[in-house]
Amino acid sequence: MVFRELAVRFNSQLFLSQRLRIYRLRRVAGHMTAQKDLALDTASAQEKQLTDMAARALDSRHDAGLDGLVGGLDSVIISTETDNLVPATYELLRYTGLDCTEAFFEAESQSYVLSLPGSASLIIQSRGNAPNPFAIVNKARLTDHFPNTRLECFVFTTPDVEEYVEIQKQRGVEFLTPALQVSEHFSFIQTAPSPYTGNSVGLIEWKDTIRAYVPEGSRRVSPDISKPAYRHLNNIGKLDHAATRVRAQDRTAAILEFLSLTNYHYDFGVHVKSQNSITSVARRDKEDFAMVFTSGITPYTSDGASGPTEKFIQNYGTRVHHMAFKTESIEQTVATLTMDGMEFLLDLVGSDSEGLRQIFSEPSKHTLIVNEYIHRYGGFDGFFSKNNVERLTEATGKQ
Numbered sequence: 001m002v003f004r005e006l007a008v009r010f011n012s013q014l015f016l017s018q019r020l021r022i023y024r025l026r027r028v029a030g031h032m033t034a035q036k037d038l039a040l041d042t043a044s045a046q047e048k049q050l051t052d053m054a055a056r057a058l059d060s061r062h063d064a065g066l067d068g069l070v071g072g073l074d075s076v077i078i079s080t081e082t083d084n085l086v087p088a089t090y091e092l093l094r095y096t097g098l099d100c101t102e103a104f105f106e107a108e109s110q111s112y113v114l115s116l117p118g119s120a121s122l123i124i125q126s127r128g129n130a131p132n133p134f135a136i137v138n139k140a141r142l143t144d145h146f147p148n149t150r151l152e153c154f155v156f157t158t159p160d161v162e163e164y165v166e167i168q169k170q171r172g173v174e175f176l177t178p179a180l181q182v183s184e185h186f187s188f189i190q191t192a193p194s195p196y197t198g199n200s201v202g203l204i205e206w207k208d209t210i211r212a213y214v215p216e217g218s219r220r221v222s223p224d225i226s227k228p229a230y231r232h233l234n235n236i237g238k239l240d241h242a243a244t245r246v247r248a249q250d251r252t253a254a255i256l257e258f259l260s261l262t263n264y265h266y267d268f269g270v271h272v273k274s275q276n277s278i279t280s281v282a283r284r285d286k287e288d289f290a291m292v293f294t295s296g297i298t299p300y301t302s303d304g305a306s307g308p309t310e311k312f313i314q315n316y317g318t319r320v321h322h323m324a325f326k327t328e329s330i331e332q333t334v335a336t337l338t339m340d341g342m343e344f345l346l347d348l349v350g351s352d353s354e355g356l357r358q359i360f361s362e363p364s365k366h367t368l369i370v371n372e373y374i375h376r377y378g379g380f381d382g383f384f385s386k387n388n389v390e391r392l393t394e395a396t397g398k399q
């Protein structure tokens with residue numbers, strides 16, 4: 001087994017590892033340096049340990065027969081309080097490129113599907129008074145009014161959901177339901193909420209080419225919310241990545257768990273000592289949706305001492321912090337979004353020469369989720385530049 005580790009130290013420390021026998025080496029912005037200090041050694045040792053464990057997780061996945069059983073991201077499921085469902089859906093129509101393609105309800109629940117060709121879909125739902133298996137992971141200091149609000153599930157395609165479930169049950173994976181949810185067009189199942197992230201991983205096997213999410217027993221209705229006809233929304237494209245905040249002590253377990261449930265690999269981690277923050281990236285391939293985990297370097301002690309990431313978890317629990325949308329003409333688009341009432345946590349950061357420009361919105365009052373808008377230049381496939389990552393992390397301290 002061959003690994004390569006590159007260490008880069010500027011304001012932050014960037015570590016990149018690669019399983020050369022499987023994945024090609026990815027480009028890293030920056031220069032190699034031989035300069036070392038104690039912090040770098042500690043972080044470097046942590047990365048070495050994580051990449052070794054991640055490689056073993058991939059070997060275990062391979063040995064279990066899971067290779068090729070999980071595809072790319074199909075959709076994400078976002079739950080809201082009942083009163084927030086329509087405002088949350090309208091807000092996503094107003095501030096992203098996705099359009100409402102489906103609506104359905106049954107006795108307690110109601111759902112809207114937002115789609116865009118080439119992007120994972122967003123399924124926005126409310127459960128009404130039905131039991132919520134995510135209630136326990138939603139509880140935190142500032143979530144009393146949002147007991148049902150969360151991005152709950154990342155749903156990946158599979159060519160054979162029954163085989164996936166059989167193998168994963170033997171490996172001890174717990175699912176939310178004993179049986180598959182079967183409809184005319186798909187079979188679906190999802191895991192129980194993770195003890196490390198609070199997120200669930202869903203698997204969907206499509207039976208044909210029709211992408212209809214209406215479950216068996218639900219009534220499909222004509223969507224009653226329409227998308228505003230704003231031209232600048234054409235600049236906002238696919239769901240590029242999502243970032244989940246996890247406790248410092250759970251970082252490794254959260255990443256390994258995700259690798260064991262999907263066909264993703266661990267790509268790299270960025271340590272930002274000044275913000276007590278590590279941003280870790282898992283990917284399937286360069287063009288695919290990326291899963292980002294953000295954690296503290298050291299566990300929470302107090303709001304003042306622990307930095308914005310660990311403080312966020314105290315306030316809101318472990319959960320998805322932001323969804324990032326690939327955006328063209330980002331300056332003009334952000335200016336127009338601002339005129340349409342969108343508020344941002346900071347100004348646009350980054351530049352052409354750094355490979356990307358990006359910005360965080362204020363968190364939604366209906367979903368608690370931040371929208372990131374990200375524009376990449378010249379095929380840059382990273383998620384931040386060395387100058388941006390500190391400012392972005394610092395800005396989230398306002399939440």
Ligand SMILES: [Fe+2]
Binds near residue numbers: 241243292322324383
């Ligand atoms: Fe991001």
